[in-house]
Every structure is written in structure tokens, then in C-alpha cells.
Amino acid sequence: MTENIAEPDDLGPLRALGQVEPPGPGVLEAAREALWSAVAAEMLSADPGGRTSRARTGEVPGDVRRRRADPGR
Amino acid sequence: METDSALIEQSVQGRADAFVEVVQRHEAAVHGFLARRAGQQAAGDLLGEVWVRAFAARGGYDPAHPGARPWLYGIARNVLRAYWRSRQDTNAAAEEAVDPWDDVIDRLDSAAQARELISALQALPVPERDVLLLVAWEQLSPAEAAAVLGIPPGTVRSRLHRARAALRPVLAAASRET
Numbered sequence: 581m582t583e584n585i586a587e588p589d590d591l592g593p594l595r596a597l598g599q600v601e602p603p604g605p606g607v608l609e610a611a612r613e614a615l616w617s618a619v620a621a622e623m624l625s626a627d628p629g630g631r632t633s634r635a636r637t638g639e640v641p642g643d644v645r646r647r648r649a650d651p652g653r
Numbered sequence: 654m655e656t657d658s659a660l661i662e663q664s665v666q667g668r669a670d671a672f673v674e675v676v677q678r679h680e681a682a683v684h685g686f687l688a689r690r691a692g693q694q695a696a697g698d699l700l701g702e703v704w705v706r707a708f709a710a711r712g713g714y715d716p717a718h719p720g721a722r723p724w725l726y727g728i729a730r731n732v733l734r735a736y737w738r739s740r741q742d743t744n745a746a747a748e749e750a751v752d753p754w755d756d757v758i759d760r761l762d763s764a765a766q767a768r769e770l771i772s773a774l775q776a777l778p779v780p781e782r783d784v785l786l787l788v789a790w791e792q793l794s795p796a797e798a799a800a801v802l803g804i805p806p807g808t809v810r811s812r813l814h815r816a817r818a819a820l821r822p823v824l825a826a827a828s829r830e831t
Binding site for chain 2: 590591592593594595597598600601602603604607608610611612613614615616617618619622623
């Protein structure tokens with residue numbers, strides 16, 4: 581996120597004004613939950629019977645959602 | 654490390670869960686973007702909607718941009734505008750008139766040294782303020798801010814120049830006080 585701009589230091593007080601606390605515990609995870617729901621819904625709609633998904637990935641959407649517990653896979 | 658663009662392409666081509674990795678890279682930044690403008694509570698409520706909209710729109714992602722953060726900020730901006738419109742009298746609010754600055758001010762530092770800066774920000778035309786805050790708060794380059802707003806980089810630069818010129822005396826005074 582860098583591109584030199586003419587006056588790099590004059591915005592310091594404005595940056596300070598925009599400081600916010602990091603999100604509370606669980607906030608980011610809760611938002612990701614909504615995304616996982618969309619991911620699972622797309623996989624289901626692309627393959628209502630689930631046969632193709634299992635053939636291609638070896639898993640069904642429920643398996644995808646459970647992988648959240650192991651993000652480092 | 655794969656680029657955001659490559660992961661988005663994978664998610665379009667059948668590995669939908671690759672998109673989650675993109676989200677994990679940028680979720681703290683996008684939450685900050687929302688929290689600075691709508692507050693912590695609303696940011697938490699709106700973040701999931703940003704991801705769902707981004708996931709639905711990923712097929713239109715421009716692969717010329719390796720990094721997805723400006724694109725995600727653009728989607729977050731649209732989610733915020735819908736949020737603010739939903740809180741306004743719909744008869745009075747044309748889309749382009751959405752300016753929730755009074756709400757933003759309520760959340761900003763009310764210390765004396767910040768008041769003058771807040772007033773100066775409030776006096777800026779909305780398009781100039783949008784550009785200035787993308788550069789100052791989200792630390793975007795003018796080209797990235799242009800991607801967020803969907804306008805030419807040259808327009809961003811001229812708006813940024815005008816905004817900085819308008820705020821220069823106040824910013825200089827604030828710098829001396831800190």
C-alpha cells in the first residue's frame with residue numbers, strides 16, 4: 581500500500597484521529613461464519629446431489645465448514 | 654505466497670473456499686475501515702455482509718490487481734452506504750446525498766486539540782473528504798483510493814491536493830500541539 585505522495589508527514593494528526601480499537605474476541609470469526617455459509621450454499625447449489633463435489637474434492641460442504649477448526653491445513 | 658488475485662481465481666474455478674484465505678488476510682483492515690466510519694458495534698454487524706457481497710461478486714474481480722484490499726474497501730463502502738441509507742428518512746435521502754459525518758464526529762476524539770481538525774474535515778466537500786480519509790486512515794495510495802471509489806487516479810490526486818490545502822493550517826497546528 582505504498583506510493584509516494586507529495587507530503588507524507590502532514591497527515592499524522594488525522595491518522596491519530598482515525599485510531600480504533602481492534603475488534604473484540606469472536607467478531608472476525610462471526611463475520612467469517614457468514615462467508616462460510618455462502619461458500620457452503622454455493623457448493624450445494626452447484627451440485628445439489630453432492631456427487632460431483634465429493635468426486636472433485638472428497639468432501640461435502642459440511643466438511644468444508646468443519647475445517648475452520650484447522651486453518652493451517 | 655499466492656496473490657489475492659490468484660486465490661480469487663481459484664475460488665471462481667471451483668475451489669470456493671480459497672476465498673476465505675483472502676478474507677483472512679484483510680479482515681482486520683476492513684473491520685477497521687468500518688469501525689472508523691460506523692463504530693465498533695456496527696462494524697461487527699456489517700463485516701459478514703461485506704464478505705458475502707464480495708464472495709458473490711468475485712467473478713467480476715479484475716485480475717490486473719494482485720491485491721484485493723482496495724476492492725474490498727469499495728464493497729465495504731457500498732455496505733456502509735446501504736447501512737446509512739437504512740437509517741435515514743428514505744424520502745429525503747438521495748443516494749449521492751448520503752453523508753453520515755455527524756455520526757462519525759460523535760465517535761471521534763472530542764479533545765480540544767481535535768475539535769478544530771474535526772470541524773475542518775466537516776467543512777470539506779464529501780468527495781474530497783472521502784479521498785483524504787482513504788489516504789490518511791486506510792493508508793492507501795492515490796491509485797488504490799481511485800480503485801476503491803471507481804474514479805480516475807488523477808481525480809483522486811486533485812481532490813487530495815485540494816483537501817490537504819484546505820486542512821494544512823489546522824494540520825500544522827495540530828502537529829505542533831502533539
